[in-house]
Amino acid sequence: MAMNLVKLPTGKTNLMLRVCKGHFATSHSHINYYIDVTLTKSRLSEARAVAAELVKEYTLNTIVDTILCLDGTEVIGACMASELTKSGYANMNAHQTIYVVTPEHTVGSQLLFRENTAPMIAGKHVLVLAASVTTGYTVQSAVEAINYYGGMPVGIAAIFATQQECAGFPVTSIFDPNDLPDYESHDSHVCPWCKAGQKIDALVNSFGYSSL
Numbered sequence: 001m002a003m004n005l006v007k008l009p010t011g012k013t014n015l016m017l018r019v020c021k022g023h024f025a026t027s028h029s030h031i032n033y034y035i036d037v038t039l040t041k042s043r044l045s046e047a048r049a050v051a052a053e054l055v056k057e058y059t060l061n062t063i064v065d066t067i068l069c070l071d072g073t074e075v076i077g078a079c080m081a082s083e084l085t086k087s088g089y090a091n092m093n094a095h096q097t098i099y100v101v102t103p104e105h106t107v108g109s110q111l112l113f114r115e116n117t118a119p120m121i122a123g124k125h126v127l128v129l130a131a132s133v134t135t136g137y138t139v140q141s142a143v144e145a146i147n148y149y150g151g152m153p154v155g156i157a158a159i160f161a162t163q164q165e166c167a168g169f170p171v172t173s174i175f176d177p178n179d180l181p182d183y184e185s186h187d188s189h190v191c192p193w194c195k196a197g198q199k200i201d202a203l204v205n206s207f208g209y210s211s212l
Contacts, residue, residue, distance in 0.1 A: 003020040003034065003036075003202070003209060003211070004020055005018045005019065005020050005036055006018070006019055006020065006021075008179065008180070010174075010175065010179055012049070012053065012174065013049065014045060014046060014048075014049035015040070015046060015049050015050065015053070015174060017035065017160075017175050017179055017180065018035070018036040018037075018039070018040075019033050019034065019035050019036065019180065020033070020034045020036070021033055022034065022201035022202070023193045023194075023198050023199065023200050023201050024200065024201055024202055024203070024204045024209070025188065025200050025202075025203050025204070026134075026135075026203075026204055026205060027205065028134075028135040028137050029134065029135050029185045029186060029187060029188060030185070030186050030187075030188050030191040030193065030194065030200075031134070031183070031184065031185045031186075031204075032182070032183065032184045032193070033180055033183050034201075034202065034204045034209055035132065035160050035175075035180075036208075036209075037071075037131045037132065037159050037160065037206060038208060040076075040159055041071075041072055041073055041075060041076060041131060041159075042075060044075065044079075047075040047076045047079050048079045050076050050079070050159060050174055051076050051079035051080040051082070051083050052079075052083060053174050054076075054080060054129075054157045054172055054174065055080050055083045055084055057155070057157070057172040058084070058127065058154075058155065058157075058172075059084065062125075062127075062154050062155060063125040063154065064084060064098060064125055064126075064127045064154060065098065065099065065124035065125045065126070066098065066099040066100075066101055066120050066121060066124045066125070066126045066127070066151070067080055067081055067098060067099070067100050067101070067126075067127050067129055068101055068102075068103065068121070068126050068127065068128050068129065068142060068146065069100060069101065069102050069129050070102075070103070070128065070129065070130040070131070070138060070139070070142060070206075071130050071131035071132070071138075071205075071206035071207070072131065072206065072207055073129045073130065073131055073159075074100060074102060076129060076159075077100040077129050078100050080127075080129065080157075081097075081098035081099075081100050084098055085097065085098060099120040099124070101113075101117055101120050101121070103142070103145065110141065110145070111141055111142060111144075111145035112145075113145070113149055118149055121145075121146060121149040121150065121151040122149055122150035122151060123150060123151070123152075124151050124152065125151075125152050125154045126146045126151045126152065126153055126154060127153075127154055127155050127156075127157060128142045128143065128146070128153065128155070128156045128157070128169075129157050129158070130142075130156065130157070130158045130159075130206075131158065131159050131160070131206035132158055132159060132160045132161065132206055133156065133158045133160075133161040133162070133163055133166055133171050133173065134160075134161070134162045134163070134185050135185070136163055136166040136167070139156055139158075139166050139167060139171075140166065140167045143156075143166075143167040143168075143169070144167075153167070153169060154169075155169055155170065155172065156169050156170070156171045156172070157171075157172045157173070158171060158172070158173045158174075159173065159174050159175060160173060160174070160175040160176070161173035161175075161176055162176065162177055162183065162185065164176075199212070200212050
């Protein structure tokens with residue numbers, strides 16, 4: 001069953017917020033809006049527009065050697081790397097380029113880097129890129145993994161975020177609750193919609209939704 005997605009204008013060129021209101025369950029919380037970032041992550045024109053907005057925060061005073069992509073954000077990550085190198089942005093890599101890396105997830109949801117990708121983290125200034133930052137659990141795990149593998153986290157970027165800070169780092173995002181003023185997120189154990197007997201419409205994450 002297809003969701004009834006509504007496009008919200010945001011005032012940002014080439015970018016829009018696609019949302020559906022209801023009762024949705026994520027792995028960490030219950031929310032009243034499903035925010036669909038599928039096209040934002042996959043359509044090159046939108047990925048470029050997101051990248052151009054996000055890199056503004058990092059071009060002047062942040063060294064970025066590696067972009068760690070979570071939630072299927074590799075296209076945006078590649079566009080950010082292209083923007084940073086195009087602007088003559090200096091980094092610490094010997095080849096003056098930027099690595100775009102996707103972590104592997106273990107059964108316990110820990111982030112893992114094999115011997116061929118670990119050198120792209122160790123000793124590198126790593127920017128975490130996520131589709132969304134709401135509870136912050138996933139990003140927190142990413143920062144912990146970077147530290148474990150000897151990297152240096154330098155910031156967190158996302159398409160949508162409800163938090164301005166996570167794991168001790170500022171969160172830069174394209175969209176935030178100002179674009180969606182009545183957005184709510186609750187722990188599943190104290191969900192007001194569940195208590196009111198409202199059924200869950202779908203299980204959702206940054207990759208999509210599964211209707212119930």
